[in-house]
Amino acid sequence: MDSSPRLIQLPIMERGGTILALLLLNYDHAIRQSAPTVPTIEGDYDNAFCWRVKEFESNTYLWERSNRLSLKIMKKRISDDLRGEIPSTDNAKQLILSFIRIAA
Numbered sequence: 001m002d003s004s005p006r007l008i009q010l011p012i013m014e015r016g017g018t019i020l021a022l023l024l025l026n027y028d029h030a031i032r033q034s035a036p037t038v039p040t041i042e043g044d045y046d047n048a049f050c051w052r053v054k055e056f057e058s059n060t061y062l063w064e065r066s067n068r069l070s071l072k073i074m075k076k077r078i079s080d081d082l083r084g085e086i087p088s089t090d091n092a093k094q095l096i097l098s099f100i101r102i103a104a
Contacts (some may be wrong), residue, residue, distance in 0.1 A: 029094045031069035036060050065093050074099075 036059040039052035070092035078086060086098050 002080070027066050027069045030063050030070050031096060033063060034093075035063055035067075035091075070094060 039049065039056050041049050065077055067090075073089070074092065074095055082102065085102055086095070089095050089098065
């Protein structure tokens, strides 16, 4: 039995080549993870808040870069016939969900 991971194969993405490209380039972070949420202060003496803010800033940078590059790669691969059918979005995960809805 084949234990290799299976990629979603959609006709508009040429046998999953776009998703494969994102995986190989390690730009799939925005697809696997949700956007980071802003940390909140937990009580009057929250000493760890500073660390949570630094972690948030780091995660936000990674997520936004991954999202931006993923969107560029995916939008470049959309055929001209389908450009009008796909709603405009600034989220790579939402764009993939749009592809799946169209393909279904």
